[in-house]
Amino acid sequence: MTDENHEIVSQLRDTIHKVSEEFPGEYWREKDRNRGYPTEFVNRLTELGLLASLIPEEYGGSGLPISIGSEIMKAIHEFGCNAAACHAQMYTMGTVLRHGSQEQKAQYLPGIASGDLRLQAFGVTEPTAGTDTTSISTTALRHGDGYVVNGQKIWTSRAEHSDLMLLLARTTPKEEVKKRSDGLSVFLIDIRDAKNNGMTIKPIRTMINHSTTEIFFDDMHIPASSLIGEEGKGFRYILSGMNAERILIAAECVGDARWFIKKATDYARERVVFGRPIGQNQGIQFPIARAYAQTEAAEAILDKACRSYEAGETAGTYPNLAKLLASEASWAAADTCMQTFGGFAVAEEYDIERKFREARLYQIAPISTNLILSYLGEHELGLPRSY
Numbered sequence: 001m002t003d004e005n006h007e008i009v010s011q012l013r014d015t016i017h018k019v020s021e022e023f024p025g026e027y028w029r030e031k032d033r034n035r036g037y038p039t040e041f042v043n044r045l046t047e048l049g050l051l052a053s054l055i056p057e058e059y060g061g062s063g064l065p066i067s068i069g070s071e072i073m074k075a076i077h078e079f080g081c082n083a084a085a086c087h088a089q090m091y092t093m094g095t096v097l098r099h100g101s102q103e104q105k106a107q108y109l110p111g112i113a114s115g116d117l118r119l120q121a122f123g124v125t126e127p128t129a130g131t132d133t134t135s136i137s138t139t140a141l142r143h144g145d146g147y148v149v150n151g152q153k154i155w156t157s158r159a160e161h162s163d164l165m166l167l168l169a170r171t172t173p174k175e176e177v178k179k180r181s182d183g184l185s186v187f188l189i190d191i192r193d194a195k196n197n198g199m200t201i202k203p204i205r206t207m208i209n210h211s212t213t214e215i216f217f218d219d220m221h222i223p224a225s226s227l228i229g230e231e232g233k234g235f236r237y238i239l240s241g242m243n244a245e246r247i248l249i250a251a252e253c254v255g256d257a258r259w260f261i262k263k264a265t266d267y268a269r270e271r272v273v274f275g276r277p278i279g280q281n282q283g284i285q286f287p288i289a290r291a292y293a294q295t296e297a298a299e300a301i302l303d304k305a306c307r308s309y310e311a312g313e314t315a316g317t318y319p320n321l322a323k324l325l326a327s328e329a330s331w332a333a334a335d336t337c338m339q340t341f342g343g344f345a346v347a348e349e350y351d352i353e354r355k356f357r358e359a360r361l362y363q364i365a366p367i368s369t370n371l372i373l374s375y376l377g378e379h380e381l382g383l384p385r386s387y
């Protein structure tokens with residue numbers, strides 16, 4: 001990172017630290033209890049332009065590299081907040097930026113940069129296909145001057161708090177294409193129109209406050225201008241956006257790990273049992289030290305992932321490694337923090353049980369650990385494809 005970027009990161013960390021003081025534990029606890037959307041927090045990040053940091057300046061963003069986007073996410077989590085309600089606003093636009101037409105970019109990116117338009121929902125996962133994305137059954141079939149969409153998505157997060165969503169749908173049946181990954185297309189859906197026109201959004205109550213939903217499409221008509229890029233090439237457009245997502249979520253995990261490690265070390269120094277601080281016991285100290293080591297290692301790989309992304313590398317190796325290692329580091333730190341606090345860990349007021357639940361998600365989403373391991377086995381180690 002250049003000296004100038006170091007300076008930017010340092011200023012951003014100060015800003016985010018101040019924001020975190022406006023949104024302390026009670027704020028997040030209340031949202032968690034009532035499964036409320038953290039509108040005030042998201043608005044604050046929007047006002048500060050933080051969610052537009054990766055959008056080029058010509059469209060009203062700050063045009064910063066992903067290494068700085070990653071520092072923003074890291075700081076939000078390290079200072080006890082949660083970016084899950086809005087992180088997709090930072091990266092989902094990448095699909096429009098890289099693959100959209102000039103008209104689409106001019107129409108949408110300035111509004112996304114200012115926050116007037118929220119593009120923070122993407123519908124890829126379906127209940128029956130699961131991780132096997134090329135087996136999705138939502139279809140978008142040509143009809144007149146547009147398409148008609150039918151099908152269902154699941155785990156489409158933030159759809160109720162988004163104006164636009166990216167949708168992956170099959171435009172040519174699997175049997176009629178050479179490769180399973182062909183015949184899938186990406187559409188930019190205007191949720192405001194679609195809700196009165198065949199789209200139904202149903203929230204799913206989950207163990208974490210994640211505003212996730214299932215979405216049903218019943219003869220939803222969309223204009224042909226919703227198509228992003230070329231028809232049938234959508235799978236690779238979605239893949240190209242996944243590296244940024246994995247990097248930014250890995251950064252959140254590193255931030256979470258730091259939050260847990262700080263909580264655990266502070267408590268281990270202060271809590272006295274049997275006449276000495278519990279942190280003097282190796283049984284308490286070593287797991288914290290191990291989680292610290294894991295976090296530092298994950299962060300080093302995350303830096304490598306940022307550098308490879310910024311150099312234009314499209315392979316998933318480092319983003320996948322970063323996501324794998326960072327999600328494991330945050331989980332190790334979460335578990336260690338729980339154990340360090342003993343009984344107090346489960347009391348809501350310490351925020352640990354909530355953060356613990358939140359940290360667990362990243363072993364599953366946006367890609368599960370097994371699927372990363374199979375990617376590494378196949379693409380890095382030359383082992384036979386396991387599925």
Ligand SMILES: Cc1cc2nc3c(=O)[nH]c(=O)nc-3n(C[C@H](O)[C@H](O)[C@H](O)COP(=O)(O)OP(=O)(O)OC[C@H]3O[C@@H](n4cnc5c(N)ncnc54)[C@H](O)[C@@H]3O)c2cc1C
Pocket residue numbers: 121122123124125129130131132154155156157158206210212361364365366367368369370371374386387
């Ligand atoms: C809270 C939340 C938010 C989400 N947000 C979004 C979103 O906004 N948009 C979106 O499109 N999706 C979203 N997802 C979906 C998420 O990306 C998937 O849940 C995740 O990729 C795992 O897919 P699955 O749940 O279908 O599991 P499945 O594919 O059914 O897999 C179940 C288990 O089997 C394992 N498995 C499957 N196949 C293999 C194999 N070949 N080898 C080894 N193990 C295997 C998996 O690793 C996993 O552990 C979200 C999920 C959650 C829980």
